[in-house]
Amino acid sequence: MSETPFVRSADSAASTVPMLHIGGDWTLDHYRPLAARLDALRAQLRADTRIDIAALGALDTAGASLLFELLGQERLRTVLADATLAPERRALLQAVAGALTGPVAEAPRRSGSAIGDVLEHVGIATGIFWRNLTGLLGFIGITLECGLRILPRPWRWRLTSLTANLEKTGLDAVPIVALLTFLVGAVVAFLGATVLADFGASIFTVDLVAFSFLREFGVLLTAILVAGRTASAFTAQIGSMKANEEIDAIRVIGLDPVELLVLPRVAALLIALPILTFIAMLAGIVGGMLVCALTLDISPTMFLSIFENDVSLRHFLVGMAKAPVFAFLIAVIGCREGFKVAGSAQSVGEHTTSAVVQSIFVVILVDAVAALFYMEMGW
Secondary structure (H helix, E strand, O other), rough: OOOEEEEEEHHHHHOEEEEEEEEEEEEHHHHHHHHHHHHHHHHHHHOOOEEEEEEEEEEEEHHHHHHHHHHHHHHHHHOOOOOOOOHHHHHHHHHHHHOOOOOOOOOOOOOOOOHHHHHHHHHHHHHHHHHHHHHHHHHHHHHHHHHHHHHHHHOOOOOOOOOOHHHHOOHHHHHHHHHHHHHHHHHHHHHHHHHHHHHHHHHHHHHHHHHHHHHHHHHEEEEEEHHHHHHHHHHHHHHHHHOOOOOHHHHHHHOOHHHHHHHHHHHHHHHHHHHHHHHHHHHHHHHHHHHHHOOOOOOOHHHHHHHHOOOOOOHHHHHHHHHHHHHHHHHHHHHHHOOOOOHHHHHHHHHHHHHHHHHHHHHHHHHHHHHHHHHHOOO
16 A cells, blocks of 8 residues: 655754655656645755655656656755765666756867868768778678688588578579669660661671670669678578577577678579579670660571570680679678677668679679779770
């Protein structure tokens, strides 16, 4: 049964120092009557008033907040030093006082020029980029070390996980990759036919479609699709495990999270992306062949004959050589962002977005560097 709270003032028997006696249950049930009397009680307090809480009954956060408003921070500190106060009530009052204490006033912003602010942002962005680069290189090193360590030990290969990830990253992505590259191949052929017709060179549309898809579009479009589809999935899966503390449990039972979670995903994407790239090349060329047959009167037989005579095998190899590199980078970035999740749903979403952005950026950057390298080498 709750006891009615009370607050009364009295003079100390030994001296004229005023005394404020606080007793009863300071809980949510009595919040309204106590809050109504708060201003009047606060007006009766003097600087030398002593506080007696020996008769204090039940206390919850509502009552603790009222006590903080009544006594203020300094008097509450004196009450907390009272040896008769129970430890659990002292902890409750300290927590409520810490929550109700106003934030520290922000330091006034220094005045600066627009150029200085721009340079500051450039410096911050450069630092973030450098930390991401070094972190990515470190994670690549960890992944390679773990892969080389278990490579000669087939009994430690996670074949079940590899098969499951291969189905998700490879087989399930075939329809979207084939459809997109087919449509892009048709668009490239249509634009090529439109432009080259002005020069009487419409027949070279075949070479345009063949070279663009074998060297660039096939692997690049596939890598971008996989970066958006698979890197985000890797980050979300590992990030959810990190948020649920499942990765900590894996470490506690003596297993390596990199070996258990990263390597099967990397291996699956190393197998899936070259296959998807080959499918993308075929779909893009078929799309171009269809447009040539409909708009240029180039039959599929003639298309394939020109393709065979003008396009050498090295163009196919140049495009396929980039697929494993893109696959490794996409898988590593997706897994690394998953391990960086802090433990909340918001963090999972932020790092999933970051994984997609980083993967697409790295894919395009590496493709541009590879194109310059092939050009210089005459390939």
